[in-house]
Ligand SMILES: Nc1nc2c(ncn2[C@@H]2O[C@H](COP(=O)(O)OP(=O)(O)OP(=O)(O)O)[C@@H](O)[C@H]2O)c(=O)[nH]1
């Protein structure tokens with residue numbers, strides 16, 4: 001019997017390459033929110049995969065970007081750098097056919113000198129597969145990773161092959177989490193994130209990045225078929241944004257609420273009541289201190 005392996009794997013790269021989609025594909029649950037908008041992820045999110053002879057502890061991170069125009073970008077970059085620092089192995093995610101100068105500076109500043117697996121994601125978007133192999137060859141020569149694996153996180157293509165490459169390179173060590181643990185984040189955190197995902201997906205560019213979600217209360221009631229009662233506030237900066245979140249006759253917020261609730265029920269495996277509110281709070285995002293109060297940077 002082979003020895004048991006366990007270690008941490010950082011999922012890093014520039015915004016929007018599919019890091020969180022990959023984490024979810026690996027764990028089989030929506031632990032980390034995803035959207036077509038860059039910098040959807042704002043926190044480190046752990047996703048644990050337990051196999052017979054290995055436990056892989058993946059850490060999803062915010063997209064790293066070269067330019068930071070606002071304090072929040074600096075915080076997100078720092079979080080991504082810390083995640084890469086802490087891990088036994090770094091999974092650097094890039095896009096099939098779509099590398100740019102930002103990937104290059106990410107490598108120079110964050111990924112260089114680390115044991116690196118290069119993940120070429122979104123291969124489903126490339127018609128001619130030999131293009132992907134060419135890209136893999138070029139990247140292997142240029143960045144000297146321990147492996148290059150083309151995948152489609154969305155379609156789950158080659159994810160098993162990626163896991164095989166990962167396990168082989170982890171230290172021999174006992175498991176750190178129980179086999180049924182999927183993350184270190186409490187349900188309360190995951191609930192807030194799912195509301196934020198719907199907000200991002202439904203309202204997209206209409207809202208500024210500073211829009212966030214606060215879970216005001218989270219309780220479980222009832223014995224036989226417990227119900228999670230969750231009250232959450234969407235925090236915006238201006239009255240006009242409040243109107244956008246509410247939508248005509250409250251349509252938008254109702255849809256955000258029902259879609260978020262459906263995802264929560266799937267993730268928690270039980271009934272959920274979700275009360276959603278909108279709060280206006282101006283200018284807090286300009287201050288890193290305020291961001292910390294809201295739980296960023298952790
Ligand atoms: N076609 C295709 N799209 C993908 C794939 N993986 C992710 N996407 C899409 O790419 C977009 C970004 O995905 P995310 O997983 O949120 O990307 P991310 O790297 O976590 O982004 P940030 O958290 O913003 O840094 C979403 O619209 C995904 O549906 C893939 O394998 N194929």
Ligand SMILES: [Mg+2]
Pocket residue numbers: 019020021032033034040041061062063
């Ligand atoms: Mg993400």
